[in-house]
Amino acid sequence: MEQSTVTDFAVDIDDAAPRRTIAAPLPRLLHGEESIWQETNCYMDLWIELLYGWGLDPRPALAFTVTQDYEGDHFTFFKYPQADLELLYGTVVQETAIYDTLEAHIVEQVRRGHAMLVEMDSFYLPDTRATAYRTGHVKTTIAIDAIDPIAQRLSYYHSLGHYAAEGEDYQGLMRLTPELGGNGNILFPYAECAKRVRAPLAGRALSNAVAQLMRHHLGRRPAQNPISRWREEFPAQVETILARGDAYFHHYGFNLPRQLGANFEMLHHCLTWLGEHGYPVPASVRTATLSIASECKVLQFRLARAMARRRPDACSESLDNLEAAYVTAIEGLVASFGSVEPVHV
Template identity: 35%
Template sequence: MTRRLIDVQVEGYVPHAIHGADRVWTETNCYVDLWVEVLHALGLDPVPAAACAFSARFDGSQWTFLKFKPEDLFALYGIEVAEMNVWRRPVEHLEANAEAGLLSTVEVDAFWLPDTEGTGYRTEHSKTTIVPNLIDGESEVLEYFHNSGYHRLAADDFRGVFGLDDPLPTWPPYIEQVRLGVSVPECDAFDAVVRRHLRNRSTVNPVRALAERVLEDVDQLSTGGMELFHRWTFGVLRQCGASAELAADVCDYMENHGYPGTAKAAPGFRSVSEAAKSVQFRMARAARGRTVDPGEQLDRMADAWDESITAAARAAGSR
C-alpha cells in the first residue's frame, strides 16, 4: 500500500502544541502521543480526548498509563478503535488494513525506530506503539506516527521492525484497527466525556498516594543506580506530571466550551506537572547516591492536585 491514509509529509511536519518545546513534558507515553499526532494530522483537536487525565490514579506502585479511551474517540470524533485477531505476519495484517482504508496501531520494538536515535535506536529493545500511515513492502519503506512526530524508516529497519528475517513470532503483537468517519461526532460528546471522567476520578488523592510511594522508594533507588531510576520514574513521576499537564489543557478547553471558571484550575495542575519534573531531578540525584528529601514538594503537589480537580469537578457539576 503506497498511498498515505492521512495526507501528511515527513518533511516539514509540525507536531501539535501538546508536543511543543515550551511544554514541561514534551512527551507523555507512546499511546497518547501517537493519538495526539494522528488527530492533529486529521485536522482534529486532541485536547478533548485528554479528559481521561481527570480519572488517572495511583495503584500503589505506578501512575495510570494514560490512554485515550476508545469510547471517547468514538463519541468525540466518530473514530472506532478495536483489537484485531493476529494470525499472519503483522506486516500482512497492516497492509490488508491499509488496503481497506483502515489505520492500525501496532506494538513494535523501538530498537528499529530511527526516531529514537540517542535513546534506544539500535542499542536497546523496548516495546512501543506506532501507527503506520504508508507501507511500501516492495521498496521496504514505512512512514509512521510515533511519540511526538511523523517519521520514516527503510531497508534493514523495515525488515527488523516487522521481523521479516525471523520465524513467525510465537507471541503476536497487539494490533488495533482504526476506522475513521464511522459516525458523526455527538453534539454533546465533550460534556459527556469530561463529566464521566470527573465522576470516575480517584476517591483518594492520587498524588498524595504517589508521594508516599516516592518517599518509600528513595532508599531502593539510592542503591539501584540510574538504570533502575529511568524505569521507575517513567511509570511514576513522568506519567503523573504529563497527566497533570494534560488536565490543565482540558481545563483551558472547558473554559471556552461552556464551563466558566475552569481555567482557574489549570495553574494548579501545571504546578503539579512542574513539581513532578523537579522531584524527578531530585530522585535522579538519589539514584547517584546523594541524600534527598522531596517531602515538602510532594505535599504541595498533592494539595494542588486536590484543589484543581475539585474546582474542575465543581464547574462540571460532578461531585
C-alpha cells in the same frame, strides 16, 4: 522528520466508505517546545500525532485524565479511552487478529484506509536514534498509515512526529529477516486497527459532549487523593532508587513523576479547550493542573540530585505542593461540572 499531508475526514452519505478532504493545519499546542513534559508515553504520543495528522484537535478527548490514580507501584499509564475516541472523532479502535504475516495484515488494513497500531521493537525505528535504535530492544507502539511491500517502505506516527522506515528496518519491523520470520517461539505482536467510520463531532455538539465526558470521568475519579497515597510509600521508594542505581531511576521517573506530571499537563490543555468553547473553569483550577505538571519535574530533578549525592531526599515541599494542587484541581472541577457517579450493581 518526514512531513505528511494533513487531512480532515468526511462521510459520503451515498457511500459507507470514508473519504478525506484537505484541511488547514491546526496549531500544535501539544508536543510543543514550550511543554513542561514534551513526551508523555508512547501510546498517548502517537495518538496525539495521529489526530494532528488527520487534521483533528487532540485536546477535547483529554477529559479522562481526571481519573488518574496511584496504582501502588506506578501512576496510571494514561491512554485515550476507546469509547471517547469513537464518540468525539468517529474513530473505532479494535484489536486486530494476527494469524498471517504481520506485513499481510497491515497491507490489508491500510488499503482499507485504516491506521494500524502495532507494538514494535524500537531497535528498528529510525526515530529512536538517540535511545534504542540499533542498540537496544525496547517495546513501543507505532501507528502505521502507509506501507509499500514491494519497495519495503512504511510510514508511521511515533513519539513527536511522522517518520519512515525502509530496507533492513522495514524487514525487522515486519519480521521478514531469517532470525525473526522463521522463529516460531516469537509471539505475534499486539495490534489494533483505528477505523474512521463517522464524521467527528464539531461545534456545540462537540463542546457539550466534552463537558458531559468531564462529568462522567469525574464520577470515576479516585476515592482518595492519589498523591497522598504515593507519599506514604515514597521514602521506601527513594531507598530502592538509591540501592538499584541509574537504570532503575530512569524507569521510576518515567512511570511515576512523568506519568503524573504529563497527565495533568494534558488535563490543563483540555480545560483550556473547554474555556475556548464556552465552558470556562476557574483560573485557580487551571493553575493547579499546571502546578502538578511542573512540580513533578522539580521532584524528578531532586531525585536525580539525591542519586548523584547518594543521599535520600524526602521531597517534602514538592509533595506538599502536589497534594494541595490536586485537591484544588479536582474539587474545583467537581464544583464547576458536577460528576456522574457510576452505578454499582
